[in-house]
Amino acid sequence: MKRLLRLYPSAWRARYEAEVAEVLDELPPDRSMMLDLIRGAFVERARAVWRLIPSNPIPAGGPPMLEHPLQRHPTSLALLALVLVAPTFVFVFVSLLAYQIEVPGLAAAVEPALRALTAPRWVDLFLLGAPFLAFLVAVVPLVGLGWGRTDGELQLTLSLRARALNLAVLLLCVLIGGLLIGHLVSEFLFEAAR
Amino acid sequence: MTESNGRDPGLLVMISLAGGPKHGHAILLDVAGFAGLRLGPGTLYGALARLEEAGLIEAMPMDGRRRPYRLTESGAAALRGRLTGLDAAIRVGLRRIEAA
Numbered sequence: 001m002k003r004l005l006r007l008y009p010s011a012w013r014a015r016y017e018a019e020v021a022e023v024l025d026e027l028p029p030d031r032s033m034m035l036d037l038i039r040g041a042f043v044e045r046a047r048a049v050w051r052l053i054p055s056n057p058i059p060a061g062g063p064p065m066l067e068h069p070l071q072r073h074p075t076s077l078a079l080l081a082l083v084l085v086a087p088t089f090v091f092v093f094v095s096l097l098a099y100q101i102e103v104p105g106l107a108a109a110v111e112p113a114l115r116a117l118t119a120p121r122w123v124d125l126f127l128l129g130a131p132f133l134a135f136l137v138a139v140v141p142l143v144g145l146g147w148g149r150t151d152g153e154l155q156l157t158l159s160l161r162a163r164a165l166n167l168a169v170l171l172l173c174v175l176i177g178g179l180l181i182g183h184l185v186s187e188f189l190f191e192a193a194r
Numbered sequence: 195m196t197e198s199n200g201r202d203p204g205l206l207v208m209i210s211l212a213g214g215p216k217h218g219h220a221i222l223l224d225v226a227g228f229a230g231l232r233l234g235p236g237t238l239y240g241a242l243a244r245l246e247e248a249g250l251i252e253a254m255p256m257d258g259r260r261r262p263y264r265l266t267e268s269g270a271a272a273l274r275g276r277l278t279g280l281d282a283a284i285r286v287g288l289r290r291i292e293a294a
Contacts, residue, residue, distance in 0.1 A: 022259045023218040023235045033234050040236020044243075093240050 001029045007041035009048040071161075074141035078165040081138035084171055088130045091117075092176050131177035138169040203233055203241040208265060208273045210253055217260035218242070245269070 001024055027033060070077065095114065098107040118124045144159040185192050210216060210224040218238055226232050233241075234272035242263060245251040254262045265273065 011244070016243065018259065018263050019218055020235050020239050023222070023238070026219045027222075027235070035236025036236040038236070040234070040240050041234075043240055 001034060001037070003193060004034065004041065006038040007038065009030045010042050011048065012044045071141045071144060074161070074166050078138050078163070078169045079143050081134035081169045081173070084130050084137060085134035085169070088127045088176055088180070089172065091127055092179055128180060131173045131180065135170060135173040135177065138166045138173065142166055201229070203237050204245055205276060206231065206233070206240045207238070207245060208250065208269060211263060211265045212270065212273060215262040215264035216253055217257065219260070219261045221263075265294060
């Protein structure tokens with residue numbers, strides 16, 4: 001049951017975890033207690049995010065930026081995006097070598113494997129959607145949104161961070177996504193012309 | 195059953211602390227005793243965090259592995275005001291039910 005306390009925000013845990021653990025030691029565990037702890041974790045997480053939203057008037061120099069939880073882990077998200085886009089990258093890279101650059105013998109060698117790999121519809125869809133999904137995962141920690149009121153007027157501020165790894169993954173996603181779209185469009189035009 | 199049945203856990207916690215400082219488990223037992231309600235630990239510590247933030251209760255030094263809480267002066271005043279308002283509403287409600 002105490003493991004559920006890991007669902008709570010770190011600041012809350014630093015302050016209350018030991019006390020709640022002590023209370024849990026004294027209570028017989030049951031399902032309603034488990035649900036109560038999970039519900040409490042959601043509430044505390046929502047409050048932790050809500051607290052980040054500035055409620056004071058905007059100071060000179062613009063409104064403070066909202067740091068959402070995902071902004072704290074740009075490297076992890078860049079690596080996750082890289083893992084997501086890696087299969088498509090390999091697929092596109094091998095296809096380029098085999099069919100566009102026409103490396104001798106490669107097309108014949110990889111053709112059966114590529115056909116078998118893309119036979120299930122979901123694999124095909126994943127390979128196609130992965131660059132776009134990975135782009136979103138890598139870009140989220142780079143985007144900050146701030147808002148507040150000054151003289152009764154709502155002001156929105158968008159900030160973009162420049163993290164080398166995230167930007168490199170974004171570039172890779174754009175490149176692969178662009179190649180895929182180009183390939184699909186050229187195939188469509190080719191089919192339409194026949 | 196661990197539930198609040200729509201009742202305000204913060205109010206119940208303050209009523210409990212009005213009887214003197216208590217730690218988390220003691221508050222649960224006290225609320226169960228006077229309100230017939232078993233608060234869950236997530237609900238209890240959510241209420242304690244809210245009340246502490248609002249300055250209505252304060253944490254005392256650790257007593258072993260337990261940390262007692264007590265009402266602050268502003269907490270006692272807020273509780274008095276809240277209960278007085280509820281008391282008036284309850285009396286009006288009961289009078290109207292009896293008259294109906």
